[in-house]
Amino acid sequence: MSAIELTKLTLRRSGRTVLSGVDAVIDEGEFIGVFGPNGAGKTTLLQALLGLLRPESGAISIFGQPPLHGNPLAGYMPQRRAAMAELRLTGWDVVASALDGHRWGLPILGAEGRRQVAWALETVEAVEFARRPIQHLSGGEMQRLLLAQALLGKPRLLLLDEPLISLDPRYQQAVVDLVKRVQQALHITVLFTAHELNPLLGAMDRVLYLGGGRAKLGTVEDVVNSAALSQLYGAPIEVLRVGGRIIVVAAHGEVEAHAHRHDA
Amino acid sequence: MPIATMLDYDFMRSAFAAGLVVALVAGAVGYFLVLRHLAFAGHALSHVGFAGATGAFLLGLTPFWGLLALTLAASTAMGLIGERLRGRDIAVGVILSLSLGLGVLFLHLYTAYAAEATALLFGNVLAVSDANLRALAALAVVSLLGLAAISRPLIFATLEPELAEAKGLSLRLVSVLFLLIVGIAVAEAAQVVGVLLVFALMVSPAAAAQRLTTRLKTGVALAVLLALAETWAGIVLAYITDAPPTFWITLLSSGAYLVALLVPQRLEAASTRP
Numbered sequence: 001m002s003a004i005e006l007t008k009l010t011l012r013r014s015g016r017t018v019l020s021g022v023d024a025v026i027d028e029g030e031f032i033g034v035f036g037p038n039g040a041g042k043t044t045l046l047q048a049l050l051g052l053l054r055p056e057s058g059a060i061s062i063f064g065q066p067p068l069h070g071n072p073l074a075g076y077m078p079q080r081r082a083a084m085a086e087l088r089l090t091g092w093d094v095v096a097s098a099l100d101g102h103r104w105g106l107p108i109l110g111a112e113g114r115r116q117v118a119w120a121l122e123t124v125e126a127v128e129f130a131r132r133p134i135q136h137l138s139g140g141e142m143q144r145l146l147l148a149q150a151l152l153g154k155p156r157l158l159l160l161d162e163p164l165i166s167l168d169p170r171y172q173q174a175v176v177d178l179v180k181r182v183q184q185a186l187h188i189t190v191l192f193t194a195h196e197l198n199p200l201l202g203a204m205d206r207v208l209y210l211g212g213g214r215a216k217l218g219t220v221e222d223v224v225n226s227a228a229l230s231q232l233y234g235a236p237i238e239v240l241r242v243g244g245r246i247i248v249v250a251a252h253g254e255v256e257a258h259a260h261r262h263d264a
Numbered sequence: 265m266p267i268a269t270m271l272d273y274d275f276m277r278s279a280f281a282a283g284l285v286v287a288l289v290a291g292a293v294g295y296f297l298v299l300r301h302l303a304f305a306g307h308a309l310s311h312v313g314f315a316g317a318t319g320a321f322l323l324g325l326t327p328f329w330g331l332l333a334l335t336l337a338a339s340t341a342m343g344l345i346g347e348r349l350r351g352r353d354i355a356v357g358v359i360l361s362l363s364l365g366l367g368v369l370f371l372h373l374y375t376a377y378a379a380e381a382t383a384l385l386f387g388n389v390l391a392v393s394d395a396n397l398r399a400l401a402a403l404a405v406v407s408l409l410g411l412a413a414i415s416r417p418l419i420f421a422t423l424e425p426e427l428a429e430a431k432g433l434s435l436r437l438v439s440v441l442f443l444l445i446v447g448i449a450v451a452e453a454a455q456v457v458g459v460l461l462v463f464a465l466m467v468s469p470a471a472a473a474q475r476l477t478t479r480l481k482t483g484v485a486l487a488v489l490l491a492l493a494e495t496w497a498g499i500v501l502a503y504i505t506d507a508p509p510t511f512w513i514t515l516l517s518s519g520a521y522l523v524a525l526l527v528p529q530r531l532e533a534a535s536t537r538p
Contacts, residue, residue, distance in 0.1 A: 050430045070432025078426035083301075087423070093480045094423050101420025102433040106412050107480075133478040149427065 001064055003028045003157055003189035004049065006215075008058035011044050018044045020213040021058065026191075026206075028063075028156070031183055032217075033200040034193040036210030042193040043079070045210070046159045049191070050076055063156065070102065075155030077146050079162045084142070087134040091145045094134060095121060098149040120148040123182055140171030144178065151182070157189045158182075164194050172199045179203070197224065198245050224248070270503055275390050279509070282392040283495035285404045286452045286465065291473075291488030292411060293449035294466035296442065298474060300422050303467045304353055305342055305443075308360040310450045310459040312338040315363040317384050317459075318370035327384065328399065331459070332451040339447035343440030387458035387510045389499060400452055407448040414441050419480065456495060457510050464510075465491050468517040472524035490520055 004026040011019040018041040026032055034042050047053040048060060051067035060067050062074065087094065096109055096117045109117065121130050126144040129137060137145070143163050150158055160179065164172045176192075180203040183190045194200060197207075197220075207223050209216045211233045216223050223229070224246055229237040236251030270276050297306045313331035320330025338359075345352075371381050383391065392400070411418075421428045421438045429435055453462040469490035473483045498513035505512075 052430060070430070076427060076430045078424070078430070081426075084423075088474055088478050089423070089480055089483075090478045093478075097419045097423045098427055098431075100416070101424070101428060102417055102431045104413055105416050107416040107419055149424070 040210040075150035287492035290465040291491035294470035315366040339443035343443035475524040
């Protein structure tokens with residue numbers, strides 16, 4: 001079964017058409033990097049997959065079902081907020097808050113709940129610092145805790161919104177490698193949105209490029225080349241391969257013409 | 265006055281009982297208020313309550329119920345504004361000053377006793393009547409049961425609003441329910457320290473507790489204990505010295521917060537980044 005099927009999907013947000021008539025099929029167990037300039041619809045697409053935004057037209061299917069608000073099959077890691085870094089609570093408490101956090105009542109975990117939190121923390125290799133206050137964690141450690149939260153309830157699909165944003169380059173690769181290990185260990189499907197292509201090169205099975213209301217899904221070779229990206233953006237784009245890295249350049253010479261930072 | 269005979273007086277027993285009830289509510293609710301960065305909104309709610317209480321004077325009603333009614337109305341409004349409330353210090357402050365202004369007008373129209381106004385503004389825990397005490401206890405039960413019922417989603421929505429929303433939680437519902445509980449807690453705290461100083465019972469103990477522990481449940485317990493210790497000690501000191509209990513409570517609660525700031529942060533020292 002495919003993990004995600006988008007059929008002629010059109011998404012509108014605040015009166016603006018963000019994606020228009022997008023078709024894509026993502027197989028179970030794939031690691032998909034989702035790229036595109038700011039405003040191209042990366043977060044909007046994730047929200048539609050989570051059932052937070054209804055499609056204007058077309059259909060979304062997740063493991064054969066329409067998107068469901070609160071779908072237990074989908075784990076979600078929102079973009080990190082600066083306010084979070086100020087918290088004086090332990091990582092354990094913050095991760096545990098997400099376990100059945102939508103149910104009313106007292107936050108009593110019980111032995112089974114504690115086991116699940118411990119499992120998630122072990123899976124993301126965060127046990128050693130989970131008892132420290134969030135305030136004193138590095139950006140990379142923080143992302144591991146948020147990933148642990150997304151894994152609670154053992155989802156089959158992980159939707160990760162810009163996990164690399166505001167991370168040092170040395171932590172970026174560590175986060176990507178960790179997500180890859182988790183994905184392979186648990187055999188789950190991953191959608192990983194990012195601005196930078198290079199940290200994800202070794203981890204992705206395919207890329208989903210968004211731009212100009214359209215989307216292109218395929219292997220890095222098929223999608224990240226001058227012809228394909230120029231067609232997607234409707235503007236000349238050059239793709240350079242330098243020492244194993246990929247640099248996307250607008251033809252008139254501005255490396256960051258599309259608000260990409262393809263190189264750290 | 266000799267401490268030994270302190271509990272011979274009805275008003276002292278009532279004061280300790282009221283202090284216990286209010287500290288339980290203010291400490292526990294205050295912890296979440298501080299965690300949600302809504303300390304100033306809580307402060308403002310009590311001022312809206314002042315207009316309610318003085319308005320009730322004017323209509324010949326019990327001031328406490330006027331205070332509670334208007335506080336709850338304002339809670340609902342703030343809850344509906346929801347997450348956007350954060351950082352709206354100016355708007356909240358404007359409503360705060362307008363409420364106090366209305367309160368002054370109502371007092372003027374009522375040509376009221378300065379004593380009543382002073383009690384509203386600064387509290388008078390030594391003058392809690394039995395009927396008052398029963399109302400405080402009943403509302404405390406309501407607010408604590410309410411807090412228990414929403415605590416799990418409240419924590420989730422506070423720490424991880426985006427994730428909570430994705431999991432199907434209504435942030436607005438949580439926000440409204442919590443602020444209604446805050447409204448009750450504010451009305452209770454105002455009975456002890458007055459509408460101007462609910463900060464002393466709702467914010468300072470909770471903020472001190474958050475400095476002293478990084479565990480959530482320990483933090484709530486500590487906030488309650490601090491609020492209780494400060495209230496009871498304040499009543500005892502007022503009994504001994506004849507200075508008002510509110511003065512002592514604010515002094516102790518500020519002092520406790522200051523001490524909490526100065527306590528060396530063991531965890532900070534032990535956990536430099538790798």
